Amino acid sequence: MTGESSPSPPEPARRALIAFAWLWVGLPLAYGLYELVRKATQLFTG
Amino acid sequence: MSPPVAPPGWSRWLVPPAALGVHLSIGQAYAWSVFKPPLESALDLSGTQSALPFQLGIVMLGLSAAFGGTLVERRGPRWAMTVALICFSSGFLLSALGAATEQYWLIVLGYGFVGGIGLGIGYISPVSTLIKWFPDRPGMATGIAIMGFGGGALIASPWSAQMLQSFGTDNVGIAYAFLVHGLTYAVFMLLGVLLVRVPPPARPAADAPAVTAGPQVSARSAVRTPQFWLLWIVLCMNVTAGIGILEKAAPMITDFFADSSAPVSATAAAGFVALLSAANMAGRLGWSTTSDLIGRKNIYRVYLGVGALMYALIWSLGDSSKPLFVLAALVILSFYGGGFATVPAYLKDLFGTYQVGAIHGRLLTAWSTAGVLGPLIVNWVADRQEEAGKHGPSLYGVSLVVMIGLLAVGFVANELVRPVHPRHHEPGADAPAVASKEAADDRREQPESA
Numbered sequence: 001m002t003g004e005s006s007p008s009p010p011e012p013a014r015r016a017l018i019a020f021a022w023l024w025v026g027l028p029l030a031y032g033l034y035e036l037v038r039k040a041t042q043l044f045t046g
Numbered sequence: 047m048s049p050p051v052a053p054p055g056w057s058r059w060l061v062p063p064a065a066l067g068v069h070l071s072i073g074q075a076y077a078w079s080v081f082k083p084p085l086e087s088a089l090d091l092s093g094t095q096s097a098l099p100f101q102l103g104i105v106m107l108g109l110s111a112a113f114g115g116t117l118v119e120r121r122g123p124r125w126a127m128t129v130a131l132i133c134f135s136s137g138f139l140l141s142a143l144g145a146a147t148e149q150y151w152l153i154v155l156g157y158g159f160v161g162g163i164g165l166g167i168g169y170i171s172p173v174s175t176l177i178k179w180f181p182d183r184p185g186m187a188t189g190i191a192i193m194g195f196g197g198g199a200l201i202a203s204p205w206s207a208q209m210l211q212s213f214g215t216d217n218v219g220i221a222y223a224f225l226v227h228g229l230t231y232a233v234f235m236l237l238g239v240l241l242v243r244v245p246p247p248a249r250p251a252a253d254a255p256a257v258t259a260g261p262q263v264s265a266r267s268a269v270r271t272p273q274f275w276l277l278w279i280v281l282c283m284n285v286t287a288g289i290g291i292l293e294k295a296a297p298m299i300t301d302f303f304a305d306s307s308a309p310v311s312a313t314a315a316a317g318f319v320a321l322l323s324a325a326n327m328a329g330r331l332g333w334s335t336t337s338d339l340i341g342r343k344n345i346y347r348v349y350l351g352v353g354a355l356m357y358a359l360i361w362s363l364g365d366s367s368k369p370l371f372v373l374a375a376l377v378i379l380s381f382y383g384g385g386f387a388t389v390p391a392y393l394k395d396l397f398g399t400y401q402v403g404a405i406h407g408r409l410l411t412a413w414s415t416a417g418v419l420g421p422l423i424v425n426w427v428a429d430r431q432e433e434a435g436k437h438g439p440s441l442y443g444v445s446l447v448v449m450i451g452l453l454a455v456g457f458v459a460n461e462l463v464r465p466v467h468p469r470h471h472e473p474g475a476d477a478p479a480v481a482s483k484e485a486a487d488d489r490r491e492q493p494e495s496a
Contacts, residue, residue: 014057021063024237025070025194032200036320043317043372 049122052243058179060241065172065191067238068127071231072134072168073198075103078157080206081223084215089150099141099157106162108414111170115407116265118167123175123242130168131235137161138228145221169195169410172238173390174403178245181399184391185342189334192387196327263397265404267470273396274405276459281389282412282419283456284349287357288326288382289420290449291375294428295319298442299371305438306365318372325376326383333384334391342392346460349381349388354453361446364439386413396466423448 078100085096118126140156143149172191180187209226213219268274291298296315303310310318337345356374363370389409394402427445436443 011055014055014060018057018059018063021060021237021241024234025063025066028070028201028234029066029194029197032197032202032204033324035204036200036324039320040317040324042313043321044314045317 062190064238064241066194069194073195074202076199077202088217102158103162107165110163110166111407111410115404126171130164133164135232142224185337186335188390189331189387193330261471262400265401268405279459284385285416286420325379329380329383330387334387350457
């Protein structure tokens with residue numbers, strides 16, 4: 001890596017926005033994964 | 047609309063959720079099958095007819111990604127995500143109108159044609175931007191987005207099914223379901239439109255290293271290089287081999303163990319298919335991230351070489367071990383997903399970030415080709431074997447050998463990939479710094495004379 005300066009952490013306001021953005025996409029994905037796991041377990045129980 | 051440049055202090059970790067907002071939405075395309083049976087009974091359609099919106103959508107995905115790529119590069123990710131939002135969402139709204147008025151052609155036009163443009167533009171919209179924000183980890187960055195495309199179907203499949211259950215499966219119920227889909231996806235994708243930013247030219251972000259890598263090649267020049275077409279073959283072969291399992295997963299596991307002491311039930315086969323989807327998704331993020339550590343050429347050696355070995359394992363074991371069969375299939379599907387997710391970073395290593403989104407769009411024609419080729423091979427071979435009176439694992443013997451052959455072709459193509467000759471580089475655009483291990487390795491090799 002040849003970065004000119006070391007990466008710095010984001011400001012607090014940006015941190016809240018980052019958390020919101022990840023929750024926005026993470027929650028539906030978690031729902032999809034939950035449904036997938038429920039279905040996949042049928043391989044071992046079906 | 048000019049590309050939105052990030053203000054000082056903007057975090058690059060806001061860009062992956064922006065990309066996911068789009069990819070998780072357009073990934074709904076792979077859950078179209080949920081709408082097929084209700085449409086068939088409500089509008090008196092055949093199975094072939096009810097598949098038309100999806101098929102046209104995938105064709106439009108390939109075409110709009112291939113022909114719209116340069117425009118996406120020029121106008122930027124916000125413009126592309128806005129176009130994707132409008133097309134994908136209005137595709138559903140047109141379909142709602144079609145279902146309500148029992149005009150099936152409107153559903154084909156809306157979901158397939160208009161929505162399909164949204165799929166293609168949406169698919170490539172964040173790729174170039176992500177690579178520019180994460181020059182040190184392009185595989186991980188594009189892996190997150192392209193994992194979202196796989197994840198979109200996981201969300202849409204149960205969600206759409208529940209919606210049809212609530213609204214009913216007659217034409218009015220389907221119309222309401224399409225309407226809610228259109229409006230919800232518009233709101234969901236808006237996050238991407240609002241959040242996406244291109245990095246300032248000097249330095250990507252407060253939390254990103256200021257590096258860009260390698261040569262800079264335009265999309266027009268890239269398609270004239272052997273490297274582009276070798277990668278086209280690599281992607282096409284890898285996807286075809288993955289589809290070989292995906293297309294026949296449920297009947298395959300049932301047939302394989304039909305004569306064994308522990309046959310597989312239809313319910314268990316459905317669980318197997320779900321598990322394959324999980325492997326496909328995990329491979330997109332996991333293997334693509336790994337490629338940042340071991341290099342793009344090496345990871346494709348794994349996808350294609352170990353993938354062929356896994357097919358050989360399935361072939362040689364027959365019905366003797368169910369756990370090994372499942373394990374090998376999961377590995378193959380993880381490589382299938384990994385192949386999709388790693389290819390933008392491979393393109394970036396070879397052609398630079400200059401027009402990587404447009405080049406990626408053109409390369410996606412390999413996916414369209416594989417989408418036709420894969421099912422055609424597997425179904426044709428399986429039908430011939432069935433006609434020949436074969437059963438159990440021997441039904442799939444020829445298919446498995448064909449898949450091994452295809453992966454071998456892809457492996458050879460990957461071995462032939464060399465750094466792009468400097469005569470294809472954009473004058474004065476080459477970046478002096480090297481960001482990735484693969485790019486560093488490539489610099490040590492001699493450019494080929496092709």
